Amino acid sequence: MRDRRSPFRSSQVVEPLAKRLALAAVPVLVYLLAFVPLYRQGGTGVLALALFPVVILGWLFGVWGGLLAGMLSVPLNALLLVAVGEPGWAIMARTGGGEGSALVLAVGCVIGLLRDLGVRLDRSFTEWRRAERALRDTEDRYRILFERSRDAMYITTAEGRFIEANDALLRLFGYGRAEILDVNAGALYADPEDRTTFRDQVKKNGWIEDFPVQLRTKAGEVRDCLVTSTVRRDDDGEIVEYQGTIRDVSQDWALHELADRRTRELQQAVSELEAFTYSVSHDLRTHLVTLGGFTSILWAEHKDELSPKAQEYLHRIQAASRRLDSFVQDLLAYGRVSRASVTLEPVSLAQAVEAARGVLAVPIAEREGTVAVETSLPDVEADRTFLGRVVENLLSNAVKFVPPERKPEVRIRARLHDHHVRFEVQDNGIGIAPEDQARAFRPFERLDPVRFATGTGVGLTIVQKAVERMGGEVGVVSTPGEGSTFWVLLRAAPPEEQEP
Amino acid sequence: MPGLSWILLVEDDADHRVLLREALSRVAPPVPREEVVDGVDAMGWLRARMGDPASLEGGLVILDLGLPRASGFQVLEWMREIPALEHLPVVVLTASENPMDADHAFNLGARGYFQKPADFRQYLDIFQRVFRIAEGPARGNAP
Numbered sequence: 001m002r003d004r005r006s007p008f009r010s011s012q013v014v015e016p017l018a019k020r021l022a023l024a025a026v027p028v029l030v031y032l033l034a035f036v037p038l039y040r041q042g043g044t045g046v047l048a049l050a051l052f053p054v055v056i057l058g059w060l061f062g063v064w065g066g067l068l069a070g071m072l073s074v075p076l077n078a079l080l081l082v083a084v085g086e087p088g089w090a091i092m093a094r095t096g097g098g099e100g101s102a103l104v105l106a107v108g109c110v111i112g113l114l115r116d117l118g119v120r121l122d123r124s125f126t127e128w129r130r131a132e133r134a135l136r137d138t139e140d141r142y143r144i145l146f147e148r149s150r151d152a153m154y155i156t157t158a159e160g161r162f163i164e165a166n167d168a169l170l171r172l173f174g175y176g177r178a179e180i181l182d183v184n185a186g187a188l189y190a191d192p193e194d195r196t197t198f199r200d201q202v203k204k205n206g207w208i209e210d211f212p213v214q215l216r217t218k219a220g221e222v223r224d225c226l227v228t229s230t231v232r233r234d235d236d237g238e239i240v241e242y243q244g245t246i247r248d249v250s251q252d253w254a255l256h257e258l259a260d261r262r263t264r265e266l267q268q269a270v271s272e273l274e275a276f277t278y279s280v281s282h283d284l285r286t287h288l289v290t291l292g293g294f295t296s297i298l299w300a301e302h303k304d305e306l307s308p309k310a311q312e313y314l315h316r317i318q319a320a321s322r323r324l325d326s327f328v329q330d331l332l333a334y335g336r337v338s339r340a341s342v343t344l345e346p347v348s349l350a351q352a353v354e355a356a357r358g359v360l361a362v363p364i365a366e367r368e369g370t371v372a373v374e375t376s377l378p379d380v381e382a383d384r385t386f387l388g389r390v391v392e393n394l395l396s397n398a399v400k401f402v403p404p405e406r407k408p409e410v411r412i413r414a415r416l417h418d419h420h421v422r423f424e425v426q427d428n429g430i431g432i433a434p435e436d437q438a439r440a441f442r443p444f445e446r447l448d449p450v451r452f453a454t455g456t457g458v459g460l461t462i463v464q465k466a467v468e469r470m471g472g473e474v475g476v477v478s479t480p481g482e483g484s485t486f487w488v489l490l491r492a493a494p495p496e497e498q499e500p
Numbered sequence: 501m502p503g504l505s506w507i508l509l510v511e512d513d514a515d516h517r518v519l520l521r522e523a524l525s526r527v528a529p530p531v532p533r534e535e536v537v538d539g540v541d542a543m544g545w546l547r548a549r550m551g552d553p554a555s556l557e558g559g560l561v562i563l564d565l566g567l568p569r570a571s572g573f574q575v576l577e578w579m580r581e582i583p584a585l586e587h588l589p590v591v592v593l594t595a596s597e598n599p600m601d602a603d604h605a606f607n608l609g610a611r612g613y614f615q616k617p618a619d620f621r622q623y624l625d626i627f628q629r630v631f632r633i634a635e636g637p638a639r640g641n642a643p
Contacts, residue, residue, distance in 0.1 A: 278598040282566060285595040285616070290515040292618030297522060300621065325618040332597045 014119060020060045027053035035077070036084050050077065050104045058111030062119070066112025070105030077101070152246040158239045160185035172248055174218035185242075190214035190222045202229055203239065215246065224250045270339070277335055281328050288328070292321040330458035333389065334443070337466040342383045344470060346493030349377040349387070349423060353412055356392040360399065369399050369408030377414045379493035380421045386466040387490075391425075393459045394486050398427035401484075416492055423488045431480040440476060463488075504631065505558030509535045510542040510575070511593075512567050516616065520562070520593075523623035528631070531558075539570025543578055550584045562630065563610075565594040565601060576608035591630045 015023075031053045038045040050073050058066025146153050152169030156162050165180045175183060189195045194213045202208045207230040215225045229244030295318040303311060350373075357364070357371055364371060380387065395410065402408040411426040432440055443461040467474040467488055478484035507528060511517045517535060524533060536542045542563070549555045565572035572592060579585040591612035592605045602613045612633045614626045 278596065282594075282596050282598075285597065285618075286513060286516070286566075288618045289595055289616040290513070290519070293519040293620045293623070294515075296620035297519075321618055329597060336599070 015060075024053075024057055024060050024065075027056040032080075035080050039081070039084075039086075047100050047103070050100065051107055054104050054108035055111050058108045059115045061112065062116040063109055063112035066108030066110070066115075067105070068108075070101075070108030073104050073108075074101040149245070152248070153244070154185070154246070155241055155243040156185050157241060160242075163241070164243075169246065172217070172223065172246065173215070179218075188215045190216045198227065198229075202231055202242065206231055206233075208244075210247075223248050224253055274335070274339070277332070281332055284328050285325065288321055288325045292318065292325060295321060327458070330462065334458050334462050334465065337386060337389065337462055337469060340385070342386065342469050344381050344383060346379045347382045347384050347387050349380050349391075349414060349421065352387050352391045353377060353395075355388055356395045359392055360396055363396070364399050364408070367399055367402065367408050369402070369410065371395065371399075371410040371412065373412045375413040375415065377412075377423070378416050378421050380423070381491040381493050382470050382472075383466075386470055390463050390466050390488060393463050394425040394488070397459060397486070398425050398429065398484075401429040402427060403430060419492050420489055421492045423490065424485050425487075426483060426485040428483040431482055431484050432476060432478040433480045434478075437476050437478060441474070503558055504529055504531055504560060506531050506560070507533045508542065508545060508559065508561045509533060510537075510539070510561065510563045510567065510572070511535070512537050512564060516564070519620065519623065523620065523627055527624050527627045537568075539567040539572065539575045541569075542567075542575050543570065546579070546585060546588075550582070553584055556584065556588055559588050560630070561588060561590040563590050563592050565592060565596055565605070573604060573608060576605065576610060580609050589633060591633060593626070593630075 031049055034049055035046070038049055054066060054069045054073060057069035061068075146164070147166050149166055149168055152172045153164075153166045154162060154169055155164040161184060162180045165175075165177070170177060170180060173180070173183075173188065186192070186195050191214060198208065198211055198213065201211070207228075209228045210226040211228070213225055213227055214222050216222055226247045226249055227244060228247075229242055231239045232241040232243065234240050295314060298306075298314055299318055303314075306314065353373060395412075398410040399408045406428060409428045412424070413426075414421050414423045441460045441464045443458055463486075464474050467490070470490060472488060472490040474486070474488050476484055476486050507524065509517065509520055509524070511520060517537075521533075521535075534545065536545050542561070546556075546561075563572045563575060567575075570578075572594070576590060579588065579590065586609075589611045590609065591614065592602075592610045593614050593616055594601065595616045597615065605613050612630060614630070617623060617626065
């Protein structure tokens with residue numbers, strides 16, 4: 001980058017050639033016009049006149065200009081004398097013109113030499129000024145970096161005496177600018193052993209990066225720091241200076257500690273909430289067990305003693321307590337799939353389906369339902385507990401939401417495509433209208449609470465949450481009145497890890 | 501039923517005691533049944549029989565978890581430390597839905613863990629299984 005306003009430009013050292021030629025023409029012209037008249041008057045005026053253009057040309061064109069002008073002036077003088085009818089050479093020889101010419105030549109050379117020397121000096125001086133300015137610019141730039149750095153920066157002697165320290169360093173250690181010059185870096189180490197380790201490593205490698213060390217401030221506080229340092233060596237390879245940066249990470253660690261504490265507090269709060277949930281559900285269930293237990297004894301063993309009306313009311317109480325029990329269990333299950341950690345591993349979908357059929361054997365038999373597995377069921381990448389819950393809920397729904405006059409027919413199939421398994425549970429139930437399909441997965445949504453009072457409205461929410469947490473997708477395709485097909489997309493287990 | 505000679509029922513809820521009594525009266529073999537209402541009483545009852553190891557033979561403890569004064573877990577912990585009670589089968593029957601409780605109970609030596617059902621008929625199934633566990637030779641898991 002060249003400063004346009006700089007007065008030290010090359011054009012200023014040497015005038016342009018055209019300008020110099022124009023300037024040279026003046027003394028030459030004066031000489032040509034004045035030589036003959038001055039000669040006729042006689043005296044030293046002629047010598048002075050002959051010197052005039054030589055001096056000027058020497059000054060304008062340097063040593064070669066002066067020499068050429070001096071050499072030309074001798075034959076030119078002779079020619080001019082011949083032109084006015086004087087016998088040139090003879091006169092010049094007679095009047096001592098030879099000495100005069102030699103003088104003119106010498107003067108031209110000397111002036112030219114002086115001029116060249118001047119130009120050279122001027123150039124050197126300009127170069128020097130320019131270099132000095134560039135150096136100062138660079139120095140300024142790095143000094144600003146050094147001073148403004150938020151990390152402490154320093155240069156010390158090989159013995160550890162501070163040569164330079166930036167504001168950040170003074171702030172970090174609490175010393176004044178003058179004070180720090182009397183401090184030896186060794187005194188800053190909280191543990192002198194650290195200094196030995198530091199020096200050994202720097203000496204060995206020539207540099208060190210993020211060396212963790214505890215340094216002591218003027219006030220005696222200990223700060224956790226990371227030091228990055230390099231050395232400068234002299235021609236013999238001896239260390240003359242250490243320079244580097246010191247980063248105070250006490251605050252970083254304080255932040256980490258704060259984040260850790262907050263996380264612990266949050267975990268504490270979550271586990272307290274979990275404990276509270278279980279405690280509430282325990283108390284709820286305690287009463288439900290009583291309610292359900294006694295009503296079922298009444299129903300099983302004293303039904304005949306009751307009037308039809310009383311039987312109906314008892315049946316309602318019993319159904320309500322069962323519903324409430326399912327609801328509490330579903331809420332807890334939802335809490336579990338939301339929070340429990342997910343362990344993805346190859347899991348047998350076939351086994352999950354078999355397990356769900358076992359659990360639901362009674363409701364399936366009660367409805368005289370059939371469950372057909374139409375394809376092979378590949379292993380999937382899933383959480384065993386979550387997958388079990390998903391399959392059980394889907395199968396339970398497929399049997400549950402079927403009109404009473406129809407026998408449930410459930411078809412289960414799976415298809416492997418692009419490293420994913422699409423698992424489908426198709427029923428011949430009431431179906432879900434397109435506008436209700438998104439709603440079906442929301443918590444507490446019961447699409448047909450009048451006809452199907454047993455639903456809690458949480459089952460599909462649990463399915464969706466569990467599938468999402470396993471990184472999969474879930475959806476439904478349905479025709480109202482004909483049935484629904486719920487699908488779950490999960491990653492396929494790698495072929496070599498398929499469960500036997 | 502061979503082997504079983506007494507049952508100790510540890511249950512604080514009066515209603516549940518009635519339900520359990522009703523269920524046991526239908527499916528349990530005709531052996532003496534004792535009832536205590538908290539963990540401290542349960543430990544006291546067992547301690548009183550420790551002097552006569554024969555009196556502990558063939559016993560079964562049906563233990564609730566959420567008990568006053570000393571919880572079911574505390575009872576299990578206490579029993580684990582006493583060699584005379586080491587082989588006495590304990591089956592946990594609780595209203596808790598916390599899966600951690602089951603793990604904890606098994607770790608403390610429970611032979612079985614059942615959730616109290618809201619349907620009386622299921623008690624009968626549960627007790628059938630409990631008696632199978634009580635007769636089993638070693639510590640088992642909940643089905």
